[in-house]
Amino acid sequence: MPEPWSNEQFMAQLRKVGESRYHDKHPYHVRMHEGKLSPEQVRGWVANRFYYQKNIPVKDALILSKLPSREDRRDWIQRIIDHDGRGDDEGGIEAWVRLGEAVGIPREEMLDERHVLPAVRFAVDAYVNFCRLRPWPEAVASSLTELFAPTLVSSRIGVFEKLYPWIRPEGLEYFRARLQQAPRDADQGVGLVMRECKTRKEQEAAVAALSFKCDVLWALLDALSLAYPDEENRA
Numbered sequence: 001m002p003e004p005w006s007n008e009q010f011m012a013q014l015r016k017v018g019e020s021r022y023h024d025k026h027p028y029h030v031r032m033h034e035g036k037l038s039p040e041q042v043r044g045w046v047a048n049r050f051y052y053q054k055n056i057p058v059k060d061a062l063i064l065s066k067l068p069s070r071e072d073r074r075d076w077i078q079r080i081i082d083h084d085g086r087g088d089d090e091g092g093i094e095a096w097v098r099l100g101e102a103v104g105i106p107r108e109e110m111l112d113e114r115h116v117l118p119a120v121r122f123a124v125d126a127y128v129n130f131c132r133l134r135p136w137p138e139a140v141a142s143s144l145t146e147l148f149a150p151t152l153v154s155s156r157i158g159v160f161e162k163l164y165p166w167i168r169p170e171g172l173e174y175f176r177a178r179l180q181q182a183p184r185d186a187d188q189g190v191g192l193v194m195r196e197c198k199t200r201k202e203q204e205a206a207v208a209a210l211s212f213k214c215d216v217l218w219a220l221l222d223a224l225s226l227a228y229p230d231e232e233n234r235a
């Protein structure tokens, strides 16, 4: 096996995956940020991403159950609280349901998953199962798409405000909360991956995990492109 990468080289390998394969490059996402999606296409994205959102705390609970140290569990548990909420904080899943209402999807239609496409379900379930079955440092590495999320989410707030004025502004609270949460998650995830993945084999497995996760997000948008084609491509 070749020599392990230095932390800098390892980070560069992880970043390279995001630069080429993160979902911001997907045509459906590009069109979203150009303001070109129809209301129906925006609703399709929100309703399907809900299935991703609701499974995030499930996969984080699987990872939590495998972390051997109390200190690491004390940090990781915050992710579950962010999404499920606690006390007066209703959490990210509820905020996403409100985003749904802000784009015109009734709450019960989000909750009963009637708009969730089969391929989206398969892709998200594959992510949860990856975290269930793989060694925990790889599961943590697969969350590192969050390294690339803050820039994208911050531009999405402006995009939704300016280019989709029909979306009710209170729906954007989810994204605002993520601007604080995602960089903290990414720092924590990078710290764990750098600490645990010391051999070249482990480092390459972490890069592969991040690549797999990019595929999950990409597959979600592929499914949306088929189900909600652009006007000009409609039969």
Ligand SMILES: O=C(O)c1cc(C(=O)O)c2c(n1)C(=O)C(=O)c1cc(C(=O)O)[nH]c1-2
Residues within 6 Å of the ligand: 056, 142, 143, 144, 145, 146, 148, 149, 152, 153, 178, 217
């Ligand atoms: O809107 C986005 O572009 C985006 C991307 C990602 C991501 O990169 O996986 C996450 C989120 N949002 C997000 O809101 C979120 O809570 C989240 C958790 C995770 C994860 O894998 O643990 N990714 C993401």
